[in-house]
Amino acid sequence: MKKIVNNPEYVVRDMLEGLIAAHPDSLKQIPETTVVASKDAPLQNKVGIVSGGGSGHEPAHAGYIGDGMLDAAVCGEMFTSPTPDQVFEGIKAADGGAGVFLVIKNYTGDVMNFDMAAELAEAEGIEVEKIVVNDDVAVEDSSFTTGRRGIAGTIFVHKIAGAKAAAGGSLQEVKNIAEKVTANVRSMGVALTPCTVPAAGKPSFVLEDDEMEIGIGIHGEPGIERKRVTSADEIAEELTNKVLEDIEFNTGDDVALIVNGMGATPEMELYILNKKVNEILLERGLNIHKTFVGNYMTSLEMSGCSVTLLKLDEEMKPLLDAESSAPAFRI
């Protein structure tokens, strides 16, 4: 394990210090918490948007704090959901009196901790609503699993719910649009190499020199199939087709696309993948409204990528296009 870290136990603490030092004008850390908030949060009478989860997915989630996106992000330990008290601090930091909306990725730990935080907040009279994002089509959505995982599609939920709140939407309106985004967003990923949690010191799984894992989770959770690394075009087809199969897309539909890097994959490779994803979508008669290529929801130094598609409508489009000052998603 080669990493630029000090004591592995303090990576999150150290990272947060370095993050605030880099963005002193726009971000603040809530003292003695792992909550990062917009410098001017809470905004009076605006619905506060709070996201969070385990660390190791940077720029998720603190990179999405900014006007038009998140008000606060709660940073857990490495790949570990933050605790209810921390999430509660995040809610308080974002509460400007119009209620707080929680964006949760569908993992047992996240759901439980955020739920408990919501209970704490409600006990203090803060109105809380939430969405559980579950865009990962690699997971069977059945009663035999905990349901689909939340991965890079979460970024679109941040963006559109954030824009709705910035535009003065009520808590219920924010919730409605977040539900619409979640219903229309699908993703799937692939890993070429695993990653190592600093305190664990060894990789979470092993892939042979010529293997990749299709359908990987952002914490290295297993996917659908382990197979030989194929070409960029074949990977693009595999991921995109699986995503396209999952909801109905009709000729002429507007879509937004994220080609997301898992952490160690060069931007060059993401663009090479994007070339083919574009071709597939255009062949399908879809209208690509906007494309985002880069590291948006990572797994430390995992190499690999994911493809996210959001089926847009006339309500979501202007919200996606609205300005955002978040450093990791400036629009």
Next chain:
Amino acid sequence: MKKIVNNPEYVVRDMLEGLIAAHPDSLKQIPETTVVASKDAPLQNKVGIVSGGGSGHEPAHAGYIGDGMLDAAVCGEMFTSPTPDQVFEGIKAADGGAGVFLVIKNYTGDVMNFDMAAELAEAEGIEVEKIVVNDDVAVEDSSFTTGRRGIAGTIFVHKIAGAKAAAGGSLQEVKNIAEKVTANVRSMGVALTPCTVPAAGKPSFVLEDDEMEIGIGIHGEPGIERKRVTSADEIAEELTNKVLEDIEFNTGDDVALIVNGMGATPEMELYILNKKVNEILLERGLNIHKTFVGNYMTSLEMSGCSVTLLKLDEEMKPLLDAESSAPAFRI
């Protein structure tokens, strides 16, 4: 070698297609070239800014195209300087009648190819000026080398020269400010792992499991010292002190900082490094005007980072702060 590519010979071509597909509103490819230009280039009566170099350093250089930064970027083959005819196409694409300014990194190949392109342009009546950026303090600046390499400090040259041109500066004024930036910017990097050029198929050098190379170049050129991987704090000290030693910094000086990722290093680690870099600079009595943490000048999937410091004055500061619409450097 595990990569998301098709035919390794066509990685640059494929990448460019994927890049244009992702930014159809802001970027265009000059047909049958490897030149990427701003959609609305050339701008009449604005000095055109052109950069470029080998590919594999993404988002450098095409990611810096945008209002207030570059007008065109010339993309060479992997780690290979683009040819004179391509650079000439870039110059033509950026020429709005007020002359074209070339930002060149100090490598023999880049200098020769860009020089020849400048000769071609001048033969066609386009006025051309240029800067050769040489910010890498790891290289001895003596007659026994080809001089210092250009690395991440180049981004500041793009930004400030670009802002000057956008503000209506003349070719000579753009050149003057670019020279000032180059005189005041210093960088140094470290690699924890090497990278592999797709067509070469094997890494450019080998590091043991516990080794790092201090002073690495962005094409894997050798550094100053190979040693055991130390802590983030020690790496920060080593890089920052070497940079600080190289030019005179006085208490109260304003500086701009880039903590640059080499490609495969998680953002988390860059922020951990930034924490300590900040501490060192503050201890030195410097005023950190702006910090940029991220992948700005990469070496494919190399892991490692570099630290860049620019000593600012009242002329450079507003130009650094000026708006930029470049996707990789939005301000």
Next chain:
Amino acid sequence: MELTAHDIITWMKKTNEKIQSNKEHLTSLDQAVGDGDHGINMARGFKEVVVKLEDTSYESVSDALKDTAMTLMSKVGGAAGPLYGTAFLKLSTSLKGKSADYTHFLNGLEESLAGLKQRGKSQEGEKTLIDVWSPVIEKMKESDDFDASLLKHTAGDSMEKTKDIKATKGRASYLGDRSIGHLDPGSVSSFYVFEALAETIEGGR
């Protein structure tokens, strides 16, 4: 026999020792079926529990358990944090104002189990720590006083049996059939909890 606040502290210290010395084991188990943080999370949490309990003086079993619960809740994170937090909080609440005799304690554990099921929206047979808590409690019902060896064996056997279960809850559920053959990390940490309780009882005899 009746547990005292001091016994609770002993119990948690012993649990902590087991978790610290098996931190890597738990993490490896979680790397196989989850995300590889269970050992790290539990070690962080129980270390803090011990600090908290040593720093405070307790009149009642309930108070010591409450601090245990709150510390786990705020230090562990992930799935295990809310689950263990809930379990000890329910036990604490149930024992409030009561002596920790066998009946009260067992009642408390039943509340814990109910809490776990509710918090995790889960039940027996899903390859979670419930597959240790539930059989241990069932077995305890057959006895009318603390029985260290019964506790240890039931917990140990139940933990072992999670190997054969196909996970339908938690991160391991993504593995489907491939989860079979692996121990559930949360069940292993729960085994340490009950083993430590057994040793506390033995020590107290």
Next chain:
Amino acid sequence: MELTAHDIITWMKKTNEKIQSNKEHLTSLDQAVGDGDHGINMARGFKEVVVKLEDTSYESVSDALKDTAMTLMSKVGGAAGPLYGTAFLKLSTSLKGKSADYTHFLNGLEESLAGLKQRGKSQEGEKTLIDVWSPVIEKMKESDDFDASLLKHTAGDSMEKTKDIKATKGRASYLGDRSIGHLDPGSVSSFYVFEALAETIEGGR
């Protein structure tokens, strides 16, 4: 003896064959002291040169050399592209309107060398391809007609000698003393160029 346009095509085809079959060797050499692209760049360039020369019919040696130069210039990139491009362009210009007899050809090569030095701002002894071109030309001056074996041996020996030189130009200069002991990649590709020329001459005899 006098070289024809056809000979130039043969020369470039032979050079191309050598470069293609030594592509990996050149790349490895460049990985040791540079950035590992020399083989890839030269292979890309000479492949195109052959395509270009085969597609066109040439009246003069100068024209064939000009197309060679322009193709290398626009396809190789890096340091080698401008250097080889310049070398062949100077040779072409020098032979314009002239027959490629030994004297004219040698004069042309001297122009090439001057061009290399000017373009690379370099001279002998800096561990670059100049350390092959220069001694080969010096040796050729001692003869008054093409001598295949002399060409081959001088080029081969000179290439070998670059091992002992400390690089002060190009990427290898960053290595300082550590560049000693490695062959210069550009000198090795230049050896192929002269070896191919020698074989062309031999074939033409």
